[in-house]
Amino acid sequence: MSKLVLRISALVAIGLSGLATADAAIVQTVRTSSTFTTMGGAQVEAIAWCQAGEVVSGGGHNMTYGDGLFIYYNGPVTSGSLQGWKFRFWLASVPIPPGSSVGTAFAVCLKQQ
Structure with missing residues (x-):
């Protein structure tokens, strides 16, 4: 987890x-x-x-290796009042070695303090 504090003047500049x-x-x-x-x-x-x-302001994914990647969805998602980022995909194959691909999705979240 990483954090960044932005002052309101910077936010006005980016809308x-x-x-x-x-x-x-x-x-x-x-x-x-x-x-x-x-x-x-x-x-x-x-x-x-x-x-x-x-609130989610962006996101994405990272993963290792793989052939034939088809991304079904890479975007914002909600569940009730919670917000996040979903990465849904199909991977045809992974070269051997390593034989498997690993990764994560990430969400860029903002909160007023």
Whole structure:
């Protein structure tokens, strides 16, 4: 997990002023999913969730090795009031060695403080 504190003046410059009040700080935290492992030939889904009170502002994924990657979805997701980032894909195969591919999804979460 990494954190970055942004002052409201910086957020106004990038159009996020609706998230904060005067003299407030926005804290950015990168959250990650559980690590996935696949040997290929299967559909895999990983979700990184923001904590309660945080909003997702972006995200993505990282993974090792693989041939024939087809991404079904790589974008924001919600469950009730929680927000996060979903990475859903199919991987045709993984060269041997290593024989498996590992990775995570990550969500960039913002919270006013």
